Amino acid sequence: MSQHSIIERLRGKFGDAIGAWREMAEGSEYQRRMGSYLEILAPQSLLDICFFLRDESELQFDSLLLISSVDNADSTLSVVYHIESTILGNHLAFKVTLPADDAHLPSVTSVWAHANWHEREAWDMMGVHFDGHPDHRRILLDEDWPGHPLRKDFKEPAFYHGMKVPY
Amino acid sequence: MPEILERRTIKHSTLATTTHVHAPEEVERGRLRTEEMVLNMGPQHPSTHGVLRLEVVLDGEIVVDVIPHIGYLHRCFEKHAEALTYPQIIPYVDRMDYISAMSGEHGYVTAVERMMNVEVPEKVEYIRVLFAELQRIASHLIAIGTYGLDAGAFTPFLYCLRDRESILEMFEKTCGARFLYNYMWVGGLSHDLHPDVLGMCRAFVKVNRETHTEVNNLLTFNHIFVERTANIGILDPLVAVNCGASGPMLRGCGVKWDIRKNDPYSIYDRFDFDVAVGSNDLGTLGDAFNRHWVRMLEWEQSLNIIEQILEQYPRNDMTDVQSAIPRRLKAPAGEIYSRTETPRGELGYYIVSRGDVKPWRVKVRSPAFSNLSILPLISRGYLIADLVVILGSIDIVLGEVDR
Numbered sequence: 001m002s003q004h005s006i007i008e009r010l011r012g013k014f015g016d017a018i019g020a021w022r023e024m025a026e027g028s029e030y031q032r033r034m035g036s037y038l039e040i041l042a043p044q045s046l047l048d049i050c051f052f053l054r055d056e057s058e059l060q061f062d063s064l065l066l067i068s069s070v071d072n073a074d075s076t077l078s079v080v081y082h083i084e085s086t087i088l089g090n091h092l093a094f095k096v097t098l099p100a101d102d103a104h105l106p107s108v109t110s111v112w113a114h115a116n117w118h119e120r121e122a123w124d125m126m127g128v129h130f131d132g133h134p135d136h137r138r139i140l141l142d143e144d145w146p147g148h149p150l151r152k153d154f155k156e157p158a159f160y161h162g163m164k165v166p167y
Numbered sequence: 168m169p170e171i172l173e174r175r176t177i178k179h180s181t182l183a184t185t186t187h188v189h190a191p192e193e194v195e196r197g198r199l200r201t202e203e204m205v206l207n208m209g210p211q212h213p214s215t216h217g218v219l220r221l222e223v224v225l226d227g228e229i230v231v232d233v234i235p236h237i238g239y240l241h242r243c244f245e246k247h248a249e250a251l252t253y254p255q256i257i258p259y260v261d262r263m264d265y266i267s268a269m270s271g272e273h274g275y276v277t278a279v280e281r282m283m284n285v286e287v288p289e290k291v292e293y294i295r296v297l298f299a300e301l302q303r304i305a306s307h308l309i310a311i312g313t314y315g316l317d318a319g320a321f322t323p324f325l326y327c328l329r330d331r332e333s334i335l336e337m338f339e340k341t342c343g344a345r346f347l348y349n350y351m352w353v354g355g356l357s358h359d360l361h362p363d364v365l366g367m368c369r370a371f372v373k374v375n376r377e378t379h380t381e382v383n384n385l386l387t388f389n390h391i392f393v394e395r396t397a398n399i400g401i402l403d404p405l406v407a408v409n410c411g412a413s414g415p416m417l418r419g420c421g422v423k424w425d426i427r428k429n430d431p432y433s434i435y436d437r438f439d440f441d442v443a444v445g446s447n448d449l450g451t452l453g454d455a456f457n458r459h460w461v462r463m464l465e466w467e468q469s470l471n472i473i474e475q476i477l478e479q480y481p482r483n484d485m486t487d488v489q490s491a492i493p494r495r496l497k498a499p500a501g502e503i504y505s506r507t508e509t510p511r512g513e514l515g516y517y518i519v520s521r522g523d524v525k526p527w528r529v530k531v532r533s534p535a536f537s538n539l540s541i542l543p544l545i546s547r548g549y550l551i552a553d554l555v556v557i558l559g560s561i562d563i564v565l566g567e568v569d570r
Contacts, residue, residue, distance in 0.1 A: 017180070023196065025502050027285055028281070030505075031281065033283075034504045034505060035503040037502070037503055062409065063408050063409070064411060065504070065506075065515060065532060066504075066515060066517065066532035068517045068528070071528070080502075082504050082515075082532075086408055086422070093504065107233055112409055112410075113406075113411075114409065114411030115408050115538060117536065117540040139237065139238065140238035140243075140570075150243075150245060150246060150528075155436045162516070163489045
C-alpha cells in the first residue's frame with residue numbers, strides 16, 4: 001500500500017481531521033519517502049487515528065519510531081510522529097501543530113508503549129502536555145528546572161540552587 | 168541450530184525451574200507479612216555502565232518495580248545543534264554514543280547527505296562501511312566483555328579489550344584519534360585510509376576469528392554463564408516492537424529487523440551477510456542470554472562484511488576523499504528522518520532545516536534510550552541479583568541515553 005493510498009484511507013475514515021500531505025517537491029526517492037508528512041488538524045481525534053493506523057489490517061503500523069517536537073517560532077509548536085509497519089514495511093510521518101501557550105495533546109502511550117519516554121522528553125524539553133500519560137514527569141532535567149529549554153525563546157536562569165548557570 | 172552449537176556436546180539444562188526459583192510461586196503468599204523496600208542503585212554503581220540511577224522496589228529479594236532515573240549526563244545536544252553549523256555538530260555526535268563514535272558519525276553524515284543530496288565517491292563509502300563495521304566489532308567486544316564482568320567472568324573481558332586495541336590502532340593510524348574521531352565529514356572524510364590499514368585489517372580478521380571462538384568457549388557456552396543469563400529478562404517479540412526495541416534487543420526476540428537490510432544505506436546492499444536472530448537452543452527466545460548470543464553472531468557477520476570489503480576495495484582509486492565535500496553546507500528547507508543501524512540499534516536523526524547553514528531542529532532517536540525504557544517491563548518478578556544481568560544485556564551507553 002503506497003503512502004498516497006494510506007492517506008486516502010485516512011481521509012475516507014476521518015474526513016476533515018486529516019489535512020494536507022506535505023511532500024518535498026523535488027528530491028531523491030528517499031527524501032520523498034522519509035521527508036514528507038501528513039498534517040493532522042484535529043488534535044482531539046489523534047488517539048482514534050493512531051488506533052486506526054495500528055489495528056487496521058491493511059495498515060498495521062505496529063512500531064512508533066520517535067516523537068519529535070519543533071518550535072516554529074511563530075507561537076506554535078509542532079509534534080511529529082514517525083511510525084512504521086514492521087510487517088508491511090510502510091513508513092508514515094504525521095504532524096500536529098499546537099498553540100505554544102496551551103500545548104495539549106492526548107497521549108498515545110496506550111497505542112505504542114514506546115511513546116512513554118518520548119512524550120516525557122517532549123514535555124521536558126518543549127513543554128507539550130500529554131493528557132492521559134501514565135507517568136507525566138520530566139525525564140532528563142530536574143523537576144524544578146524553570147522552563148523548557150528547546151523553546152526558541154528560552155532564557156537560561158542566572159542561578160540554579162545557588163549555582164551559576166551560564167559559564 | 169547454529170553449527171557452532173552442534174559441535175558442542177554439553178547440553179545445559181536451562182529450564183526455568185532449575186535456574187530460577189520464583190519465590191512468589193514457592194512461598195505461599197499471605198502467610199508471611201512482607202514489606203516493600205526501596206533501594207537506590209547508582210548513580211555511582213559499576214554495573215550501571217555509567218551514571219544511571221535505578222530506583223528499585225523490592226519485596227525481599229524479588230524486584231517489584233524498577234524506575235530508571237536518567238539525565239545525569241545530559242548536555243542538551245539538541246539545543247547545542249541549533250547553534251552550530253552542520254559540520255560543527257559532528258564532534259558533538261561523537262560524544263553521544265562514545266563507545267561507537269564512528270557509527271554515530273556515519274548516521275549523522277548520512278542524514279545530512281540525504282538532506283542535501285550529496286553524492287559520495289565510492290571509495291569513501293567503502294572506507295566508511297569498513298570503519299563502521301570495525302567499530303561495531305569494537306563496541307560488541309566492550310558489550311560482551313563487560314557483560315561477562317557483570318556475570319562474574321573476568322578473563323573474557325581482557326581478551327575482548329586486547330582485540331579492541333587492534334581496531335583502535337587502525338583508527339589511530341588513519342585519523343589520529345582513538346576514541347572520538349571527527350573522521351566522517353559531510354561528503355567525505357578527514358583523512359584518506361592509511362596505506363598500512365588494509366594489511367593490518369587482514370591480520371586482524373584472522374586473529375579475531377580465533378578470539379570469537381575463544382570467547383564462545385570461555386563465556387557463551389560456559390555452564391555458569393548460561394545458567395546465570397538464560398531465562399531471565401524475557402521480552403516478547405510483539406511487546407518489543409510496540410516498545411520500540413531495536414538492535415540486538417529486538418533481534419534477540421527473533422524479529423528479523425536490521426536497517427542495513429530493511430532500509431539499506433551507504434553500500435550495504437553490495438555485501439552478503441545474515442541478520443542474526445535469537446533462538447530457543449540455549450535459554451528462551453528473547454531472554455538476556457539471547458541478546459548476548461545475537462551480539463556474538465553479529466560479530467561474526469561483521470567479520471564477513473570486512474572480508475568482502477577487503478576483496479572489493481578499489482585499491483587503485485586515487486580519488487581525493489575530500490573532493491565531494493560541498494563548499495557551502497546549506498541544507499534546503501524541509502525535513503527528513505534518516506536512520507542507520509549502530510551496534511545498539513536504530514539510530515535516527517530527524518532534521519528540520521529552514522535553508523540556513525544551521526539546522527532549525529535536530530532530534531535524535533537514540534537506540535539506548537528506547538531500549539532502556541523497556542527495563543522495568545523485563546525485570547519485574549526476578550531476583551535483584553538478576554537485575555544487574557538484565558541491565559547488562561541491554562548494553563546502554565549513558566552518553567546516548569542522556570544526550
